[in-house]
Amino acid sequence: MSAILSVDHVGVRFGGLVAIADLHFDVQEGEIVSLIGPNGAGKTTAFNVMTGFLKPSQGEVRFRGTGLAGLPPHAITRLGLARTFQRTSVFPDDTVFDNVMIGLHRQGAAAPRARLLDTLIGRAGAGERRLRARAEALLDWVGLAGRAQEKAGALAYGEQRLVGVALALATEPAMLLLDEPVSGMNASETRVFVRLIRQIRERGVTLLLVEHDMPMVMEVSDRIVVLNYGRLIAEGPPEAIRSDPAVIEAYLGQGSAARRAIAEAQQSAETREAAHA
Amino acid sequence: MSRLLPFALLAGLVVLPLGLSASPYLLNALITTGILTIGAMSLNLLLGFTGQLSLGHIAFFGIGAYVSALTSLGFDVEVGFGTRVVHEPWPPVVGFLLAILAAGACGWLIGRLSFRVRGAYFVIVTISFAEVVRLVALNWVELTQGPLALTGIPAISLGLPGLGTWTLRTKLQNYYLVLAVGTFCYLVVARLVASRFGRTMRGLKENESLALSVGINATRTLTIATVISAAMAGAAGSLYAHYLRIIDPDVFLFSTTVSMVIMVVAGGKGTLMGPVIGGLIFGLLPVGLRPVMAPEAQWIVYGIVLIVILYVMPRGIVPGLAKLFTRVRPARPVPVLDASPMVPR
Numbered sequence: 001m002s003a004i005l006s007v008d009h010v011g012v013r014f015g016g017l018v019a020i021a022d023l024h025f026d027v028q029e030g031e032i033v034s035l036i037g038p039n040g041a042g043k044t045t046a047f048n049v050m051t052g053f054l055k056p057s058q059g060e061v062r063f064r065g066t067g068l069a070g071l072p073p074h075a076i077t078r079l080g081l082a083r084t085f086q087r088t089s090v091f092p093d094d095t096v097f098d099n100v101m102i103g104l105h106r107q108g109a110a111a112p113r114a115r116l117l118d119t120l121i122g123r124a125g126a127g128e129r130r131l132r133a134r135a136e137a138l139l140d141w142v143g144l145a146g147r148a149q150e151k152a153g154a155l156a157y158g159e160q161r162l163v164g165v166a167l168a169l170a171t172e173p174a175m176l177l178l179d180e181p182v183s184g185m186n187a188s189e190t191r192v193f194v195r196l197i198r199q200i201r202e203r204g205v206t207l208l209l210v211e212h213d214m215p216m217v218m219e220v221s222d223r224i225v226v227l228n229y230g231r232l233i234a235e236g237p238p239e240a241i242r243s244d245p246a247v248i249e250a251y252l253g254q255g256s257a258a259r260r261a262i263a264e265a266q267q268s269a270e271t272r273e274a275a276h277a
Numbered sequence: 278m279s280r281l282l283p284f285a286l287l288a289g290l291v292v293l294p295l296g297l298s299a300s301p302y303l304l305n306a307l308i309t310t311g312i313l314t315i316g317a318m319s320l321n322l323l324l325g326f327t328g329q330l331s332l333g334h335i336a337f338f339g340i341g342a343y344v345s346a347l348t349s350l351g352f353d354v355e356v357g358f359g360t361r362v363v364h365e366p367w368p369p370v371v372g373f374l375l376a377i378l379a380a381g382a383c384g385w386l387i388g389r390l391s392f393r394v395r396g397a398y399f400v401i402v403t404i405s406f407a408e409v410v411r412l413v414a415l416n417w418v419e420l421t422q423g424p425l426a427l428t429g430i431p432a433i434s435l436g437l438p439g440l441g442t443w444t445l446r447t448k449l450q451n452y453y454l455v456l457a458v459g460t461f462c463y464l465v466v467a468r469l470v471a472s473r474f475g476r477t478m479r480g481l482k483e484n485e486s487l488a489l490s491v492g493i494n495a496t497r498t499l500t501i502a503t504v505i506s507a508a509m510a511g512a513a514g515s516l517y518a519h520y521l522r523i524i525d526p527d528v529f530l531f532s533t534t535v536s537m538v539i540m541v542v543a544g545g546k547g548t549l550m551g552p553v554i555g556g557l558i559f560g561l562l563p564v565g566l567r568p569v570m571a572p573e574a575q576w577i578v579y580g581i582v583l584i585v586i587l588y589v590m591p592r593g594i595v596p597g598l599a600k601l602f603t604r605v606r607p608a609r610p611v612p613v614l615d616a617s618p619m620v621p622r
Binding site for chain 2: 051053072073074075077078082083084085088089090091092093094098101102103105106128131164167168170171
C-alpha cells in the first residue's frame, strides 16, 4: 500500500488565531479514514486546505505524489480528489438529474468540434446521450432514481447529502472527502449511508470523512485520526482510539454535552493562562 | 403553451410591419427597440445566467458601433512616432463581423481582468471600462470626429452571388435584418444555456463552492460567457451604426446600460424570453405614451411601470406569469414546471 494523500505538517493561522497548529498524517490507498475531534478542532479547516479552498500557512498536502500548493479547487478535483460540503451540498434551483449532469460536465466528452456542432444545432450528441445514461446510473446507485426530476433544493436534508455524494462521484475521483455526511440523518438513513460508503470503497475510491456520529465512525472506519485544538492527539484503528486515554480525556469519555463543555472551558482557560504565563 | 410563445411572438413580429408599413415612426421605434433588445439578451447571458452584473455593457455595444462604422468609412490617423495608419473603406458586412470580433476581444480582456475577484469588482471594472472607451471616442477626434459624430455611415449591403449586391436602405429591410439577427442571438443563447457549458454557468451561479469542487473552472467559464455576451452586444452596436448612419460618443451613455438592465430585470433575468418581453415593453412604452405626455414625464411613468412590475412579480414578468400559469392548473401530475420553463430541456 502507498499513501494516496499525505498531510505534511500543515498549519493554518487566521491572523492570531491558530486553526491548525501542526497536522501530519497519511491516508493509504483504499482506506476509509475518519477525522474526528470536538467542535472547533480544525476538521473542516483541514478539509478546506486539502481541497484548495484555503492556503496553508505552513506545510503542504500531497495527493498521489503531487503537491497541491497553489492549485485552485477545480484543478485539485481534476486530479481526482473530490469533496462534499457540510451544509450546501446541492445546486438548489436545478433538478436532481441536472445536478448530476453539472457534476459530469467534464466526463465522456466528445471531440470538441463535434461538441460545438452539437451545441449549435441543439442535437443531443453521442456524448450527451452517454452523459444522461451515466447520470441515471449514478442516481440509481445512490438511491435517488425516484427523485431525479425534483428540484434539489426541495429535497430533505439527508437526500441532499446523497445528491452531494452523487455530484462528487460524478467527477470520477480516486479519493473522496466527506464533510459530516450523516449529520441530520436519522438512524435508518445513516445505516443506508454506511452501506453506500462501503460500496464507494469497493469501487476503488479512498475515503476520508469528518464526522460527529461516533457509532457510525467506529463502525465504518479502518483508521481514525483525532484532532483537538488544531493538533493531532491520536491515530489508530477504532478499538485503539476507543481506549486511548488522550482521546477519552479530550472528547469521548466526557459523556454528556454539559460535562464536555465544562471540560473544554477549563481547558481553554488553562491554555489562556499558559499563554499569559 | 410556454414552448409555443417564442414561435408565436416571432410569427407576430414577422407579419407586424405589413400592418404598419405606412408608419415610418412606428417602424423606427420597433427597429431601435429590437437593437436594444439584442443588447438586453446579451446582458441577460451574464446577469441572468452567471449572476455577474455588467454595468458597462454599453461599452461593447459602442465599440461594435464604432468599429463597424470606421471599417466601412475608412480612416487615416497618426498613431505616434510619425506612423500613419490608413484604412480604405471596406464593405459594411465586414464591419459587422469585425464589430463582433472586436467587442468579443474586449469582453475577453475585461473577463480576464476582473473575474479573479468578481462580484462588485466586475461591476466597477465594467463601469470604468465604459467610461474610458467613451472618453476615447470623445477625444480622439482624428479617428472618431469626437462630438462632431461619424456621419455618412453606409447602410448594410448583402452581396448575393449572381444577384449583385442588395443594400438595406429602407426601414422595412432594416426591420427584418434586426429581427433576423435578434432571432439568431436568441437561438444562440437558448442553445448555450441548454448545453454542457450552460450547466457549468448555472452551477457557478447557484453554488460557487460546490461548482469549484466538481471541477468547474470559474474564471474560464465566466470569461467565455463575457466574450459571447460582448460579441452579441457588438453585433447590436453595428446594426445601430448602419441603421442610423451616424454615431457620436453618446452611444456610450450610461443610461442605455440602465435601460438594458431594466429590460432584463423586468422581463425576468435568467429566462430566455425575459429580455425580449422586457425589451418590447420598455422599448415601445415611449411610443404609447408620446400622444399623451411630454418626454420628460414619460420617464416617471417608466419608473412607475418598473416598480409595479417588480412589486407584483419580483422575479420578472416571465417567471411571474409562468408561476401564475402553473397555479391555475395544479392538478396535472406532469413533471413540475420550474421557475424558468422557457429553458428547453
